[in-house]
Amino acid sequence: MRLFDKRSFGADCAAEFLDKQYAPFHLPGSYDTARAAISEFQKFLDLPEAEKSRWDFRDATGKANDGWMPRDGGNAPYVATRGVLKKDQKDWWHWSPRMHDIIRERGLAGLSRSLAEASEACWQFHQRAWLEVLAVLDAALPGRQLQMLAMHPSSQRMCTLRL
16 A cells, blocks of 8 residues: 555455554545644744743643653753653653643633644544544454443543644
8 A cells, every 4th residue: 555545444455554564544534633733833842941940830730741841941942851871862742631731720821822722622633533443443352342442531531642
């Protein structure tokens, strides 16, 4: 299959996935959704550091592993520390469903409403696509109940999306 052939995740994709653990398929609307989210994220990155840093991404448990990862120092690259002495250097936005709750509770200090809306739309698109894929896999793998497990509240809260 060529990379840009448009096929949805159907029975042929499920069989290919079960055989190779990999199956390319097309997500209608994904390009536009990604472009909108990336555009809004770039606007956020272009804001002065002081304006961005007004937003605190720590959740109720004190963890800061969701949201925008700030720079280490003035002109240094954006650095996210994960684990012991492991660092990813990149501009990124790490999004999870609980970020919606934090934004609603705390307002949008230092964060544009359009970025929050684009991120939420991206998350919802990702969620719908994933549930559609799991419905097809459930038909190919009876008894696994993958879609039901994915819809469980604990699964919904743990999933993340990165831009």
